[in-house]
Amino acid sequence: MLFSNATLADGRVRDVRVDGETIAEVGTGLEADGEVVDAEGKRLLPGMIDAHVHFRQPGYSHKETWETGSKSAAAGGVTAVFDQPNTDPPTIDADGYAEKASLATASLVDYGINGGVTENWSPTELLEEPIAALGEVFLADSTGDMGIGRERFAEALDHATDAGVLVTVHAEDATRFDESATERDNADAWSAYRTAAAEIDAIERACETADEHGADIHIAHTSTPEGADIAREAGMTCEVTPHHLFLSRDDLEELGTFGRMNPPLRSETRREAMFERLVDGDIDIVATDHAPHTRAEKDASIWDAPSGVPGVETVLPLLLDEARKGRISYERLRDVTAANVADIFDLPDKGRIEAGNDADLVVVDPDDAEPIRGDNLNSKCEWTPFEGRDGVFPELTMVRGTVVYRDGEFADAVGHGQNVRA
Numbered sequence: 001m002l003f004s005n006a007t008l009a010d011g012r013v014r015d016v017r018v019d020g021e022t023i024a025e026v027g028t029g030l031e032a033d034g035e036v037v038d039a040e041g042k043r044l045l046p047g048m049i050d051a052h053v054h055f056r057q058p059g060y061s062h063k064e065t066w067e068t069g070s071k072s073a074a075a076g077g078v079t080a081v082f083d084q085p086n087t088d089p090p091t092i093d094a095d096g097y098a099e100k101a102s103l104a105t106a107s108l109v110d111y112g113i114n115g116g117v118t119e120n121w122s123p124t125e126l127l128e129e130p131i132a133a134l135g136e137v138f139l140a141d142s143t144g145d146m147g148i149g150r151e152r153f154a155e156a157l158d159h160a161t162d163a164g165v166l167v168t169v170h171a172e173d174a175t176r177f178d179e180s181a182t183e184r185d186n187a188d189a190w191s192a193y194r195t196a197a198a199e200i201d202a203i204e205r206a207c208e209t210a211d212e213h214g215a216d217i218h219i220a221h222t223s224t225p226e227g228a229d230i231a232r233e234a235g236m237t238c239e240v241t242p243h244h245l246f247l248s249r250d251d252l253e254e255l256g257t258f259g260r261m262n263p264p265l266r267s268e269t270r271r272e273a274m275f276e277r278l279v280d281g282d283i284d285i286v287a288t289d290h291a292p293h294t295r296a297e298k299d300a301s302i303w304d305a306p307s308g309v310p311g312v313e314t315v316l317p318l319l320l321d322e323a324r325k326g327r328i329s330y331e332r333l334r335d336v337t338a339a340n341v342a343d344i345f346d347l348p349d350k351g352r353i354e355a356g357n358d359a360d361l362v363v364v365d366p367d368d369a370e371p372i373r374g375d376n377l378n379s380k381c382e383w384t385p386f387e388g389r390d391g392v393f394p395e396l397t398m399v400r401g402t403v404v405y406r407d408g409e410f411a412d413a414v415g416h417g418q419n420v421r422a
């Protein structure tokens, strides 16, 4: 397949020829030996690598499955995902890994499987499996029963460093939550409860511990500019979610419990500061923390509703709309969604449109914005916290040379996805 006259992220107009699973050539006046996709006036980008999704299988297939989650990814221009370990059973040992690996074979897009750490964790067993990263590691009982203390964290860092595996951290210190907020029952109480200080302190401590152990860590879903700055100054990498880039506490009156997630939405001032840091190069990547729940589950009190929002299908459309409006360059967009992710998570064949790389490609009409509608999305949960906002959706998504999505239709590509580490 040949993409002709496509505008790349850096503005160059080029032909891109795909042969088998890889990009064969990037140039001008290239000869086609198969279908030609006229990409004149279109942007051709490397597919997004979403380093943080919860596709819910095994254990919670009523919320999402590998098939629905990966369709949602493909329709949004995401060509690889890293799945988090808090499934049932959790991905913390060889059996848990094997069960998830067998389900993930349904994926349309490429994937990595992360391994988790608990207090009674067996490092050797898990680290012998081809996990994508260790984490997200929950520090100090921050979320559910997967939280670990500082000693266990240090031990995990040592084992992961020996195995050459990056550790990703969910940094919130539950001892810094504001208990007085529990007397309130509006959605904003969740943000008041899980304070910014709880994240900032936890990031600081995690970076200190990593530094002491000579380990590299990656801070998941950083929601505060202070936390992002600490991570950067410590030489660590961090990610920001689309909800922390595009939503703030000001949206909670409308979102209600559908805006509950961990870490929670922050002030409009902090949201703006996160977007600025992303544009300026002070935050490394965007990852969605795609965490679907059914409407019925979310329709509860703020203290009972589960935390998490979907995002894998809308992240690139939202960012492309910012690029359309000139608020972020296409080059920066490419870096934070693909190139930097490939660098941080050691995927040398992905993330860039270069000869020899995997043909993971997305074609978009850069001016074709439309309102995001939960009803039109492919995630099993069928709602979005970005309802009504403009998004620029891909026309075509290719994963390793196979078109998996085109003009609203999925190719018969269930199972096309491969484990990026296997």
Ligand SMILES: [Zn+2]
Residues within 6 Å of the ligand: 136, 170, 220, 221, 262, 263
């Ligand atoms: Zn998390």
